[in-house]
Amino acid sequence: MANPKHLAKLKEGVESWNSWRRNNEFNEVDLSGADLSDVNFSEADLSGVDLKRASLIGANLVKTNLNQADLSWADLREVELREAILKHANLGWANLRGANLRGANLKRANLNSVDLNGADLSGADLNGVNLSGADLNGVNLSRADLYKANLYKVDLSGANLWETLFGWTIFAFTNLSATKGLERCSHGGPSSIDYNTLKQSGSLPVNFLRGSGLPDVFIDYLPSLLEQPIQFYSCFISYSSQDEEFTRRLYTDLQDQGVRCWYAPEDMKIGDKIRVRIDEVIRLHEKLLIVLSDTSVASDWVEKEVETAFEKEWNNKETVLFPIRLDDAVMDCETGWAADIRRTRHIGDFGKWKDHDAYKESLDKLLRDLKADQNGRMMGNLD
DSSP: OOOHHHHHHHTTOHHHHHHHHHHTTTSOOBOTTOBOTTOBOTTOBOTTOBOTTOBOTTOBOTTOBOTTOBOTTOBOTTOBOTTOBOTTOBOTTOBOTTOBOTTOBOTTOBOTTOBOTTOBOTTOBOTTOBOTTOBOTTOBOTTOBOTTOBOTTOBOTTOBOTTOEESSOEESSOBOTTOBSGGGOEESSOOEEOHHHHHHHOSOOHHHHHHTTOOHHHHHHHHHHTTOOOOBOOEEEEOOGGGHHHHHHHHHHHHHTTOOEEOHHHHOOTTOOHHHHHHHHHHHSSEEEEEEOTTGGGOHHHHHHHHHHHHHHHHHTSOOEEEEESSSGGGGOOSHHHHHHHHHSOOEEOTTTTSHHHHHHHHHHHHHHHBBOTTOOBOSOOO
16 A cells, blocks of 8 residues: 555655655655546656556656556556656556557566557657567557567557567567558567467568568468468569659559569669579569550560560460550550560550559559469459
């Protein structure tokens, strides 16, 4: 139970409390089990204070120093903890539903089995935090730092992970299903992801898996290992350097939608023999997505990539070449490989790619036609 003298001192106000703490910095402060709901402790020094099982529902703890405080089993529902210092604090089994922890420093804190359902942790420093068993369903973790965090048996379904930082993070029995912004998170290093996380999370963005350190070969086989249907064919993107802006945008959007794709500026490794490497990558990917424009139809480089795709089609007796166009250049060709493509293939139209709605419509058609059925056949046609 709370020490009555400590509780009485706290009720004198933040200024008086902080002055008392400065003069009694070595004294242990006991506020355990106290009812402190709806009070204003903004910028108070509560470092090292025993707040076990305390009720702080709706309290204002903005910029409060809770460094090394014991908040285990505390009721912190709807509490304001913006920019609070919670380094090394013990929040095990605490109830933080709907709490606002925006910008809070939780480095090395213990949040074992904490209930954070619906809380705002955007921008929070959770470096090295133990979140094992925590309920983070629907939590806003955008721009939060989860570097070296332990996410064992954490429910992150529906959480916002936009630009969240991971690196050497532990994902074990972690539910990442229906998360938002997972394709836009950052990786400061590889992370540990176990089979159970992959199994219960369903299809995850390719760039998240890559950023977590999973090799491309493993990512390719992941659907079959998890007994999931392959959603999209993998693609090599052939293009002219003059169309770099469009290609980079397309590449990013395809990756975000779970299409594993490759193109030279993003994926060439230092020291690769360019021609040999590209021929090899074209053969490894199921489709050659060729970006046709007035510059690419005149490119010897693109022509060689198309020839490699034609050779693969001949050898494998399947459609490999998948053309899209940015202008009408290919429609005016009468001879050569570009004319062959015009005469024999449906060509996706991205001529208005700088218009948001037109681009999205074309992208949706492309994604539709890159879908694979369980027998590996193309679904639909580009039109």
